[in-house]
Amino acid sequence: MKHYQVIIIGGGAAGLMCALTAGQRGKKVLLLDQSDQVGNKILVSGGRHCNFTNLWVQSDNYTSNNPNFCKSALSRFTPDIFLSLLEKYGIPYNEKKAGQLFCNKEAKEIVNLLLKECEIGKAEIKTNCEIKNIQKEEYFLINTNLGDYSAESLVIATGGLSMPEIGASGFGYDIAKQFGLNIIPTSPALVPLVFDNKHFRDLAGISVETLVSCNKKSFRESILFTHKGLSGPAILQISNYWNKGEEIVINLLPDIDLVKTMNKWQKEKPKAELKTLIGELLPKRLVQKWLELYCPNKPVNQYNQKEINKTAQVFHKWRTIPSGTEGYKIAEVTKGGVDTKELSSKTFESHKVKGLYFVGEVLDVTGQLGGFNLHWAWASGYCTGQLV
Numbered sequence: 001m002k003h004y005q006v007i008i009i010g011g012g013a014a015g016l017m018c019a020l021t022a023g024q025r026g027k028k029v030l031l032l033d034q035s036d037q038v039g040n041k042i043l044v045s046g047g048r049h050c051n052f053t054n055l056w057v058q059s060d061n062y063t064s065n066n067p068n069f070c071k072s073a074l075s076r077f078t079p080d081i082f083l084s085l086l087e088k089y090g091i092p093y094n095e096k097k098a099g100q101l102f103c104n105k106e107a108k109e110i111v112n113l114l115l116k117e118c119e120i121g122k123a124e125i126k127t128n129c130e131i132k133n134i135q136k137e138e139y140f141l142i143n144t145n146l147g148d149y150s151a152e153s154l155v156i157a158t159g160g161l162s163m164p165e166i167g168a169s170g171f172g173y174d175i176a177k178q179f180g181l182n183i184i185p186t187s188p189a190l191v192p193l194v195f196d197n198k199h200f201r202d203l204a205g206i207s208v209e210t211l212v213s214c215n216k217k218s219f220r221e222s223i224l225f226t227h228k229g230l231s232g233p234a235i236l237q238i239s240n241y242w243n244k245g246e247e248i249v250i251n252l253l254p255d256i257d258l259v260k261t262m263n264k265w266q267k268e269k270p271k272a273e274l275k276t277l278i279g280e281l282l283p284k285r286l287v288q289k290w291l292e293l294y295c296p297n298k299p300v301n302q303y304n305q306k307e308i309n310k311t312a313q314v315f316h317k318w319r320t321i322p323s324g325t326e327g328y329k330i331a332e333v334t335k336g337g338v339d340t341k342e343l344s345s346k347t348f349e350s351h352k353v354k355g356l357y358f359v360g361e362v363l364d365v366t367g368q369l370g371g372f373n374l375h376w377a378w379a380s381g382y383c384t385g386q387l388v
């Protein structure tokens with residue numbers, strides 16, 4: 001049986017970062033992955049341009065049952081540490097919006113960088129590796145289709161459940177349960193929401209700048225009507241904070257006060273129909289549907305103040321309850337996961353099982369859209385790699 005100081009299961013962003021960091025400290029490291037190549041999710045991330053970090057990352061960008069847990073790692077692994085790696089390899093990048101950094105060329109450059117850094121650290125990588133069994137005696141004993149290995153430290157970096165067709169599995173949760181660790185229930189996140197309500201299906205394709213709110217969180221971005229419900233950045237963001245059965249509130253006209261605007265229209269354009277006037281602010285198909293469903297269309301001077309207030313409500317506060325999400329198949333991440341109260345926020349080692357570590361998306365730490373999830377994977381992998 002071949003012995004290593006550190007075995008990492010899962011060769012995504014967190015596992016690779018952990019392998020290269022521990023390897024470059026002189027640790028004897030083996031990384032095992034079930035897929036035929038490592039870094040599959042990095043390759044598809046950010047529309048294949050990999051939104052690899054966010055300049056303004058802070059703990060508020062993450063949801064977790066234990067919101068303070070991520071603070072320590074985020075303070076030790078800042079975006080400039082990752083940027084210095086890109087600069088070392090001359091990989092060009094650009095800032096899209098709000099601190100979001102993307103590769104100019106392709107995400108593959110990031111995977112190649114990580115592989116080169118693993119090589120420098122002499123970390124061994126084995127793909128197509130099926131883990132059959134893990135036991136802990138004096139060391140962790142790992143039985144696989146490629147042979148048996150033992151290790152002093154075992155790092156689980158197998159990610160969450162989103163996108164099973166590119167290697168996602170519940171393996172990390174199973175190992176956590178096997179060793180008696182608690183799991184915070186999981187659900188798809190950064191995911192489109194679906195509605196039973198068929199009224200909106202003929203609006204598919206319409207995109208609108210909005211303010212979307214749920215559970216005291218708001219996002220000022222666009223929504224996109226789909227055949228199943230709603231998508232677009234504002235919806236993906238709010239899906240991290242939405243729980244089944246809850247309503248979301250959408251302000252379709254966040255830049256104006258419709259009550260004041262209608263009062264003004266009554267003076268300036270009294271004979272104009274409401275659908276024409278609001279049709280200058282929002283897509284006409286959407287306005288038509290809203291007036292059909294929620295308030296009658298007529299010349300603007302025929303609305304009394306009560307009707308004006310009601311009209312403003314339906315455009316400023318569209319309250320709707322999604323029936324669910326489009327699921328793990330297209331979710332970018334998994335909310336919930338290994339309970340971080342079970343781990344040291346400094347090393348990510350289990351309080352119960354010495355030498356057992358969890359890093360990356362497998363943990364109950366979920367980032368917003370904008371480079372925060374990859375940043376969490378790098379940060380957690382780096383902190384463990386430094387101390388394992």
Ligand SMILES: Cc1cc2nc3c(=O)[nH]c(=O)nc-3n(C[C@H](O)[C@H](O)[C@H](O)COP(=O)(O)OP(=O)(O)OC[C@H]3O[C@@H](n4cnc5c(N)ncnc54)[C@H](O)[C@@H]3O)c2cc1C
Pocket residue numbers: 009010011012013014015032033034035038039040041042044045046047050051052053129130131157158159160162163166167168169170171331332333359360361362370371372373374375377
């Ligand atoms: C389409 C898409 C686009 C995204 N874009 C971005 C983006 O631009 N910016 C951003 O910040 N985040 C993005 N994300 C989220 C981000 O990619 C993930 O949060 C991050 O990659 C998680 O890293 P990880 O290492 O924890 O897990 P993963 O990257 O999921 O890696 C887990 C690894 O474990 C392996 N594995 C799983 N089960 C087993 C097993 N039983 N045995 C052995 N190996 C196993 C898998 O093959 C995989 O290689 C995106 C996600 C998706 C799906």
